[in-house]
Amino acid sequence: MDINPLVNSLIPSSISVGLLLSFFTYLAVAGSILPGKIVPGVTLTDGTRLHYRCNGLLLLLVLIALLGIGTQLDIVSPTIIADRGLELLSTTFVFSVLVTLLLYVVGCKSSDQNSSLKPHVTGNLIHDWWFGIQLNPQFFGIDLKFFFVRAGMMGWLLINLSILLKALKDSNLTQSMILYQIFCTLYIIDYFFYEEFMTSTWDIIAERLGFMLVFGDLVWIPYTFSIQGWWLLHNKVELTTAAIVANCLVFFIGYVVFRGANKQKHVFKKDPKAPIWGRPPKVIGGKLLASGYWGIARHSNYLGDLLVALSFSLPCGISSPIPYFYPVYLLILLVWRERRDEARCAQKYKEIWNEYCNLVPWRILPYVY
Numbered sequence: 034m035d036i037n038p039l040v041n042s043l044i045p046s047s048i049s050v051g052l053l054l055s056f057f058t059y060l061a062v063a064g065s066i067l068p069g070k071i072v073p074g075v076t077l078t079d080g081t082r083l084h085y086r087c088n089g090l091l092l093l094l095v096l097i098a099l100l101g102i103g104t105q106l107d108i109v110s111p112t113i114i115a116d117r118g119l120e121l122l123s124t125t126f127v128f129s130v131l132v133t134l135l136l137y138v139v140g141c142k143s144s145d146q147n148s149s150l151k152p153h154v155t156g157n158l159i160h161d162w163w164f165g166i167q168l169n170p171q172f173f174g175i176d177l178k179f180f181f182v183r184a185g186m187m188g189w190l191l192i193n194l195s196i197l198l199k200a201l202k203d204s205n206l207t208q209s210m211i212l213y214q215i216f217c218t219l220y221i222i223d224y225f226f227y228e229e230f231m232t233s234t235w236d237i238i239a240e241r242l243g244f245m246l247v248f249g250d251l252v253w254i255p256y257t258f259s260i261q262g263w264w265l266l267h268n269k270v271e272l273t274t275a276a277i278v279a280n281c282l283v284f285f286i287g288y289v290v291f292r293g294a295n296k297q298k299h300v301f302k303k304d305p306k307a308p309i310w311g312r313p314p315k316v317i318g319g320k321l322l323a324s325g326y327w328g329i330a331r332h333s334n335y336l337g338d339l340l341v342a343l344s345f346s347l348p349c350g351i352s353s354p355i356p357y358f359y360p361v362y363l364l365i366l367l368v369w370r371e372r373r374d375e376a377r378c379a380q381k382y383k384e385i386w387n388e389y390c391n392l393v394p395w396r397i398l399p400y401v402y
């Protein structure tokens with residue numbers, strides 16, 4: 034097999050570097066200018082709080098409008114991402130390595146003692162580079178952790194849209210592609226609609242910014258979550274009406290549970306007395322919600338997310354395991370994460386966590402796990 038074309042398609046060109054830098058510049062500039070709700074983050078150990086400008090949805094819509102205009106004026110090729118997928122992937126990977134090396138160096142040199150910038154150095158270079166040195170490093174006042182996760186989610190949608198336009202251009206638009214595109218677009222739009230909920234998630238509050246998170250946000254999310262789309266560009270699947278209906282149901286149920294559970298926790302954190310499903314909430318030790326989805330399993334939100342992930346792959350049928358990469362990966366990640374979160378909560382909440390576990394014994398899937 035001649036591997037030269039493959040190797041060549043992986044080498045970053047000035048076009049892919051330009052595309053990536055334009056994207057980041059747009060996110061940095063427009064993200065600082067466009068209006069958005071200013072949301073306070075969780076209180077850090079030193080009592081300080083970061084503030085996040087949640088204008089991701091507006092940022093996304095303006096970007097898509099600009100790209101649409103650029104396409105009409107023949108300045109932008111609508112299939113450029115789909116045509117240069119591998120090259121963009123390697124460019125983003127190289128960028129992630131470089132930026133995290135820089136974060137490592139800057140972090141090690143920091144003498145700041147506040148919770149956001151305090152350096153956590155073990156002395157093991159690989160460990161420190163991988164997990165990061167600082168909790169919330171900034172660049173010209175931009176919180177980089179929030180910035181990168183936003184870039185990754187938007188990048189995923191841009192890749193999908195380019196794949197969709199390529200399928201249209203090649204007269205290869207199938208029911209499977211339409212279903213996949215609709216589910217992912219709804220999920221990503223929903224993510225930005227509820228962007229403020231991100232400010233209390235594990236990645237934002239607990240992980241330091243190192244290669245693991247930057248690579249996860251910039252490379253892993255956009256390029257592996259879109260595998261189904263790439264796969265559908267080259268494979269045809271015939272879906273029965275029953276399969277389409279079942280697929281829509283999996284998405285719908287997953288979405289309702291995922292969004293409902295995350296929303297209940299978010300509302301509870303803001304107002305512990307707010308009704309859950311129309312009733313006063315059951316609260317343990319004044320801190321833990323044991324009503325609604327949080328009274329059914331301790332991580333129903335993970336279950337919902339897993340169903341949604343499955344619904345992204347079902348349009349591809351069952352002839353190949355490749356399109357199931359995302360739900361399988363997410364299953365492993367969320368089971369692992371649930372264990373880590375459990376340990377963190379047990380340490381933080383002590384006996385009231387045990388009380389909660391006794392009352393709600395199921396971790397993710399009621400009556401099974």
Ligand code: NDP
Nearest residue numbers: 234235236295298320321322323327334335338370374378
């Ligand atoms: P959660 O949003 O579930 O947050 C866990 C935290 O919530 C705990 O550490 C604790 O924090 C608090 N908490 C836990 N139980 C309770 C309770 N009963 N009452 C009140 N507070 C509670 O976890 P994640 O941040 O991991 O996930 C957020 C969403 O992101 C999920 O829907 C997940 O599926 C999704 N996700 C998706 C990924 C993907 O790749 N698609 C990857 C990772 C996550 P505290 O100390 O503040 O009380």
